[in-house]
Amino acid sequence: MKAVVTxxxxxxxxxLVKKLMSLGWEVTVxxxxxxxDQDKLHALGCMYIEEDxxxxxxxxxxxxxxxxxxxxxxxxxxxxxxxxxxxxxxxxGTANIVxxxxxxxxxxxxxxxxxxxxxxxxxxxxxxxGEIDPTSPYAKAxxxxxxxxxxxxxxxxFKGSALRLFNVYGEGQRSEGGYLSAVPVFLKQYEAFxxxxxxxxxxxxxxxxxxxxxxxxCISAYTDTVENxxxxxxxxxxxxxxxxxxxxxxxxxxxxxxxxxxxxxSVADITKIKTTLNWQPLTRLLNWVKxxx
Numbered sequence: 001m002k003a004v005v006t007x008x009x010x011x012x013x014x015x016l017v018k019k020l021m022s023l024g025w026e027v028t029v030x031x032x033x034x035x036x037d038q039d040k041l042h043a044l045g046c047m048y049i050e051e052d053x054x055x056x057x058x059x060x061x062x063x064x065x066x067x068x069x070x071x072x073x074x075x076x077x078x079x080x081x082x083x084x085x086x087x088x089x090x091x092x093g094t095a096n097i098v099x100x101x102x103x104x105x106x107x108x109x110x111x112x113x114x115x116x117x118x119x120x121x122x123x124x125x126x127x128x129x130g131e132i133d134p135t136s137p138y139a140k141a142x143x144x145x146x147x148x149x150x151x152x153x154x155x156x157x158f159k160g161s162a163l164r165l166f167n168v169y170g171e172g173q174r175s176e177g178g179y180l181s182a183v184p185v186f187l188k189q190y191e192a193f194x195x196x197x198x199x200x201x202x203x204x205x206x207x208x209x210x211x212x213x214x215x216x217x218c219i220s221a222y223t224d225t226v227e228n229x230x231x232x233x234x235x236x237x238x239x240x241x242x243x244x245x246x247x248x249x250x251x252x253x254x255x256x257x258x259x260x261x262x263x264x265x266s267v268a269d270i271t272k273i274k275t276t277l278n279w280q281p282l283t284r285l286l287n288w289v290k291x292x293x
Contacts (some may be wrong), residue, residue, distance in 0.1 A: 002026045004064045004106075006053050006097055007071030008046075009036025012112070012165075016215045017046055018067060020265065028062050030097075031071065035174075053093035054098050065221045066108040067101040069094060076116065079138035090141035095148045107158040109149065110221045115166040115207070115236070117143040125269035128232045129165070148267050150230045157228040161221040163214075166236035167266050169285065170211030182243055183208065183285070187292070190250040195208075200259030202244030207236040207267045210283035220277040228274075236268035237281045249289040 003020055007013045007206060008029030013036065020027050021044060029041060029048035041048055049060070053071045072090050073079070079086040098109055117140075118126045119133030134140040146162045169183035189196050217235045225231070247254050274280050 001066070002028075002064045003066050003068060004028050004030060004062055004101065005068045005070065006030045006111065007036065007069075007112075008048065009033055009038055009041045010070060011170075012168060012211055012214055013070045014040055014044075015170065015211050016070070016218055017041070019043060019212075019215050019219070021046060023229060030056060033284075034073075053088070053097040054089060056097055057106055058103060060100070062104065063124050064101070064104065064106050067097065067106055068218055068222075069097055069109065069111040072112065073095075074138070076136045076138045077140070083137035086137045086141045088191075090138070091144045091148060094140065094145040095152075098149060098152055100160060102152070107159060108222055108225075109160040110158075111145060111149060111162050112198060113146055113162045113164045113232070114139060114142045115164050115234070115266065117146075117164065118266075120263050122265075124265060125238070125267045126234065127269040128234055128272055142285065146232060153230050159222075159225050159228055160230040160264060161225060161236045162230065162232050163217060163221060164232065164268075165214060166207040166209050166212055166234065166266070168214055169208050169288075173211070181205070181208075182246060186247060186250050190252060190293070193252070195253040195255040196247040196250055197255050197257050198243055198247050199257055199262075200255075202247060202256065203242055203264075204262065205240040205242050205265045205267065207239060208241055208246075208285040209236045210234075210285070210288060213237075213281045213283055216274065216282075217277070217279050220279040224277040224279070231276065233273040233276065234268040235269050235273060236270055237284070238268055238270040239284070240265065240267040241285055246285065246289070249286050250293070 036276040239280040
């Protein structure tokens with residue numbers, strides 16, 4: 001099998017590329033290396049092209065059976081300062097790379113979306129059919145990229161999936177710059193024998209999903225999808241974990257810092273992905289923390 005992975009030098013992308021190559025796939029990565037690790041990608045020995053996804057043209061001929069589109073800037077805070085960057089790279093980049101892939105003869109598209117598009121919806125667990133309330137340019141752009149995928153299907157049919165990723169964690173995740181999850185931040189503090197910094201009272205909850213489970217969902221969206229159409233799927237653990245429980249799992253001193261303006265609770269309904277695909281999350285966050293300590 002042949003795959004194109006955009007953003008293949010990033011955190012999730014590298015895990016996906018490694019998995020595909022271990023399965024014998026031929027992988028070509030398209031990445032601008034603004035945040036991705038080119039050295040790690042080079043060490044894998046796969047083909048890669050340094051380019052922005054919005055600049056990919058028909059002249060770039062890469063035969064492939066599936067496109068995994070993960071490339072995206074991911075900082076919510078930065079998106080408020082530079083909204084045009086996020087609209088251009090996420091919406092424009094998605095529209096361009098999907099059109100390029102379909103023009104290349106491919107008919108299988110998987111794109112990474114985000115749970116951030118649910119915003120402050122208090123109707124839990126969050127369902128794909130529920131309310132959409134994107135509150136940042138990043139989340140709005142991701143939602144519009146889903147709509148762009150659906151609109152493209154109206155003109156030419158293919159198999160498409162938009163995966164709404166919840167709080168992804170795992171090996172190799174950055175602890176600074178861009179999107180910051182509590183998991184790598186706490187891990188870095190734990191390894192440095194520094195206090196664990198918990199925002200507010202720590203009672204806020206998140207749905208953390210392991211990166212290898214996300215990789216499995218990406219591949220299942222291709223292998224288990226039979227009919228043409230665009231499906232929207234939550235990719236999550238389906239479990240609420242409080243930030244305080246996470247901090248206590250690492251152990252040591254805990255310091256409370258200023259509370260942020262953020263949703264108090266978040267947890268996904270994963271019924272749809274479990275029944276649509278041959279997929280279920282296998283790794284629990286607190287068990288993973290115990291293993292890596």
